[in-house]
Amino acid sequence: MHKDEIKGAGKQVKGALKDAAGGLTGNEKLQAEGKLDKAVGKVQQKVGEAKDAARDALKR
Secondary structure: OOHHHHHHHHHHHHHHHHHHHHHHHOOHHHHHHHHHHHHHHHHHHHHHHHHHHHHHHHHO
């Protein structure tokens, strides 16, 4: 597992919490930040997966 996968997953969790908190409190800015954090986390996780796949392919 690549470090980008782990960091990406963490950002997704953080984003989900912000999104939920913003929704509960009616804070649209916090909710939008949460949605952005989740999206950035997904991208970072996919980058980590691609790096893992490339490394595995080079080992073969």
